[in-house]
Amino acid sequence: MNGRRLIGVDFDNTIVGYGRVFHAVGVKNGWIPNDLPPSKDAVRQHIRAAHGEEAWTRMQGDVYGAHMSEAELMDGVREFFHAAREDRVELHIISHKTRTPPLGPPHDLHQAALDWLDQKRFFTADGLGFPRERVHFLPTRDGKIRRIQELRCTHFVDDLPEVFKEAEFPTECECLLLDPGDECPDSPRYRRVRSWAELRRALLP
Numbered sequence: 001m002n003g004r005r006l007i008g009v010d011f012d013n014t015i016v017g018y019g020r021v022f023h024a025v026g027v028k029n030g031w032i033p034n035d036l037p038p039s040k041d042a043v044r045q046h047i048r049a050a051h052g053e054e055a056w057t058r059m060q061g062d063v064y065g066a067h068m069s070e071a072e073l074m075d076g077v078r079e080f081f082h083a084a085r086e087d088r089v090e091l092h093i094i095s096h097k098t099r100t101p102p103l104g105p106p107h108d109l110h111q112a113a114l115d116w117l118d119q120k121r122f123f124t125a126d127g128l129g130f131p132r133e134r135v136h137f138l139p140t141r142d143g144k145i146r147r148i149q150e151l152r153c154t155h156f157v158d159d160l161p162e163v164f165k166e167a168e169f170p171t172e173c174e175c176l177l178l179d180p181g182d183e184c185p186d187s188p189r190y191r192r193v194r195s196w197a198e199l200r201r202a203l204l205p
Contacts, residue, residue, distance in 0.1 A: 007084065007203060008153040010160075011095035011113065011137075012064070013040065014178050017072040021063055024070070031055070058104040064097075065107025068116050076196025081128045083204045091130070092151055093117075096144040097137040110137045145169055155203060164190045176202065 009015060022043040026032035032046050047056045063071075084091050097113065100106045114135065121127025138144045145168050148156055155174045158164065161184050164175040175190035182194060193199045 003154075005154050005203070006090045006092070006151060008092050008094045008148050008151065008156040008173075010156075010158040010163075010178075011093055011097065013159045014157060015074060015077050015093065016116070017074045018063060019043075020072060021067050021070040022059070025059065025063055025067055031059070054103060057102060061101025061104040061107060061109075064109050065101065065105065065112050068109075068112040069119060071116060073120050074196060076200065078128065080196050080200045080204070081122075081130060083200055085129060087204055089204065090134075092134045092136060092153070094136045094144055094147050094151075094153075094156075095138065096141045098139050099137075113137065141166065142168070148173060157199060161185075161187065161190060 012018070019039040022040050023032070023036065023038035026036070026043050026047065027034050031051060032043055036042050036046055043059075044056055047059060081091065095113075097109055099108065099110055101109065114132070117123065117130075117135065122130040123132050136144075136147050138147055141163065145163075145166055149168075149170050153170070153173050155176060156164075157176045157178055159178045161177055163169065164177070164187075169175075176199060177184060177187075177190040177192045178196075178199065179192045180194050182192075184192060186192065191202070193202060
């Protein structure tokens with residue numbers, strides 16, 4: 001693939017998988033039944049219906065803070081980052097993430113996420129060798145989109161189609177929607193990929 005490539009990648013539910021940790025925390029606290037599927041969407045729907053929106057907001061803060069170390073690296077991420085490094089393609093992690101949760105204990109969510117990346121050996125020379133300064137946590141979605149503009153990303157990978165539909169999202173940036181459950185509709189605004197392996201084939205052939 002010729003020409004300049006600067007790929008931006010979302011963090012939550014794109015690089016990080018939370019299904020099992022949300023399920024474990026929900027069961028431990030008696031908020032969900034044990035036989036509920038271990039997926040974030042299933043847990044979210046049950047918590048909202050049974051306990052309300054505020055309970056779900058508090059749970060997210062707990063998972064993204066105190067339980068962040070239990071979250072999983074999505075399959076294929078490590079291979080993608082290795083391939084990009086070998087191909088000298090510049091990657092940036094760009095995420096909408098508040099510093100502290102809106103409700104509940106004031107966990108430092110940015111530090112928890114950085115610690116998780118460190119735990120997964122993103123920053124070490126014998127790991128992925130990813131520069132820490134290429135991690136951008138922005139407190140608003142508008143801020144996230146502005147950073148994508150400022151860096152002049154040629155491609156951006158996200159799990160939320162609504163991000164790509166924002167009026168300010170740069171039209172010259174190619175949008176790739178990570179949709180492993182094959183749940184989102186097709187759209188001329190983005191290209192759907194079902195896995196990081198498929199994403200690697202699309203961007204790093």
